[in-house]
Amino acid sequence: MTNEQIAQDLVAQxxxxxxxxxxxxxxxxxxxxxxxxxxxxxxYLYQHPTFKFQFLTDLGGIQFPDVPSHxxxxxxxxxxxxxxxxxxxxxxxxxxxxxxxTLTGLYACANWMEREAFDxxxxxxxxxxxxxxxLNVEDMDYHPMRKEYPLEDATREDKIDALFGx
Amino acid sequence: MAEIALVxxxxxxxxxxxxxxxxxxxxxxxxxxxxxxxxHGIFQNILTMDGETxxxxxxxVGYIHRAFEKIAERRPLYQITTLxxxxxxxxxxxxxxxxxxxxxxxxxxxxxxxxxxxxVIMMELARxxxxxxxxxxxxxxxxxxTGFLYVMQWREHIYEIYEEMCGAxxxxxxxxxxxxxxxxxxEAIRKINVLxxxxxxxxxxxxxxxxxxxxxxxxxxxxxxxSAERALNYGFTGPNLRATGVDYDVRAMxxxxxxxDFEFEVPVGTKGDTYDRFLVRGEEMWQSLNIIxxxxxxxxxxxxxxxxxxxxxxxxxxxxSNMEALIYHFKIVMGxxxxxxxxxxxxxxxxxxxxxxxxxxxxxxxPYRLKFRRPCFIYYQAFPEMIVGTTLSDAIVTMSSMNVIAxxxxx
Numbered sequence: 001m002t003n004e005q006i007a008q009d010l011v012a013q014x015x016x017x018x019x020x021x022x023x024x025x026x027x028x029x030x031x032x033x034x035x036x037x038x039x040x041x042x043x044y045l046y047q048h049p050t051f052k053f054q055f056l057t058d059l060g061g062i063q064f065p066d067v068p069s070h071x072x073x074x075x076x077x078x079x080x081x082x083x084x085x086x087x088x089x090x091x092x093x094x095x096x097x098x099x100x101x102t103l104t105g106l107y108a109c110a111n112w113m114e115r116e117a118f119d120x121x122x123x124x125x126x127x128x129x130x131x132x133x134x135l136n137v138e139d140m141d142y143h144p145m146r147k148e149y150p151l152e153d154a155t156r157e158d159k160i161d162a163l164f165g166x
Numbered sequence: 167m168a169e170i171a172l173v174x175x176x177x178x179x180x181x182x183x184x185x186x187x188x189x190x191x192x193x194x195x196x197x198x199x200x201x202x203x204x205x206h207g208i209f210q211n212i213l214t215m216d217g218e219t220x221x222x223x224x225x226x227v228g229y230i231h232r233a234f235e236k237i238a239e240r241r242p243l244y245q246i247t248t249l250x251x252x253x254x255x256x257x258x259x260x261x262x263x264x265x266x267x268x269x270x271x272x273x274x275x276x277x278x279x280x281x282x283x284x285x286v287i288m289m290e291l292a293r294x295x296x297x298x299x300x301x302x303x304x305x306x307x308x309x310x311x312t313g314f315l316y317v318m319q320w321r322e323h324i325y326e327i328y329e330e331m332c333g334a335x336x337x338x339x340x341x342x343x344x345x346x347x348x349x350x351x352x353e354a355i356r357k358i359n360v361l362x363x364x365x366x367x368x369x370x371x372x373x374x375x376x377x378x379x380x381x382x383x384x385x386x387x388x389x390x391x392x393s394a395e396r397a398l399n400y401g402f403t404g405p406n407l408r409a410t411g412v413d414y415d416v417r418a419m420x421x422x423x424x425x426x427d428f429e430f431e432v433p434v435g436t437k438g439d440t441y442d443r444f445l446v447r448g449e450e451m452w453q454s455l456n457i458i459x460x461x462x463x464x465x466x467x468x469x470x471x472x473x474x475x476x477x478x479x480x481x482x483x484x485x486x487s488n489m490e491a492l493i494y495h496f497k498i499v500m501g502x503x504x505x506x507x508x509x510x511x512x513x514x515x516x517x518x519x520x521x522x523x524x525x526x527x528x529x530x531x532x533p534y535r536l537k538f539r540r541p542c543f544i545y546y547q548a549f550p551e552m553i554v555g556t557t558l559s560d561a562i563v564t565m566s567s568m569n570v571i572a573x574x575x576x577x
Contacts, residue, residue: 055401057513057520058537058539058544060535077524081414084419084420086511107401108401109400109401112544135227135576137228145235
């Protein structure tokens, strides 16, 4: 079973409008999907007789402020322990339409990972049992990993980015 | 005054008991933590107790959240190594090496065999140090303090080996992109040989004290059990997963840093209880000793770092006498070297599970996004499920055997 076979199978099953952006990064297959498809896709991969992607390694958010139509992303890392193949699934949403369906129905471990993505990026997961912050304090009123919040104090003059190679 | 402050504190979780009207008169709420001597770290658990029995538990995490992923977005790649030290600080070299290998994958640097073997030795030493702490503290939590003090001197010995290699003990910042910052010194090899000769006797004695001890077995057997299915669903990795009977070990499944060259076994348990976790960690120490022995015997000759002048700091002597070395030194230290565009995921077998690094680079000097896959954060979610129905003392033992490290949990 190769990455190509998985990609072909997914496209055949879900269609090119719903499975796209197929690339391979350092041996790991990357596919992009849509908000509507993510839950059926995860169930399909979980129940597939040969693929058996039944282990959620990681889940995290990402932000691309320059692309408003898909500004926020969720990146799912799946691992088929039986075949020892990894798969990365990406999903992008806009700032206005930031809700993503939760994966807690399939993977118990998605619970805190989704809360972390919410905490850091403000991506809300619909249907999540407890959509609250996890690492930061409850009364924080912004999502700190967003790019609009630079890390260092912008008023400082002794730390010019160009001098520090940034 | 103190009482009023306690009641108005939102962290006091009375709500669960109040929701459950049926038991509201019988249940009591107990705050275990955030700072409790038995939890070895900053963890808060709001337990709902029915007499001695735990009915419900709710964790609060984030007490030592330091926003490493955010800080990493402003730092040149080599400065992130010091952040990884502070994740699982019981086995910092594994974190350092994992990060180095991730970046080397992105940069396409081929590390020489000798450096890979030295890395394996250091990582296995770190694994032993990690498991020494976890297992001996588990014994302390069941009442056996002697064994803990006895094996702890060997953790000290391992820290001395770290000192030989990098000058630091706890937060090691060991190695560089492309290899190690120095070769294994004679003194380091001597100390490793002392460890190989003398530590097995101590470990045997410790196991003799604890392993078949009636009190220890009664306290740990069938305590904090989890099935293999639930463990996989909860994203367990490392010794905790192997204790349930699943033989997933990153070193065996996706070998990195020449692990394919070594003969070792992946110990597994059967029931996934506290006793199994203890046994799996114990056996892993023996396997680690075995790996170190093989690596030291077959240590290849050759350079201990790759020829990667853009990323590997030049020798200090060269910096003073050689123009190119001076330029590279300046550029590296000032963080002026751009990383190539790419997305890379790399994982290593950390002290308590699969430690993954997902690095997205946009061609800048710092990562565009860096996500740490911390095993603790993921498997600690299962803690309430594992302790419901048991007593408070069993909960302490279960938590201790899971090896939850606050620094890794909260990054």
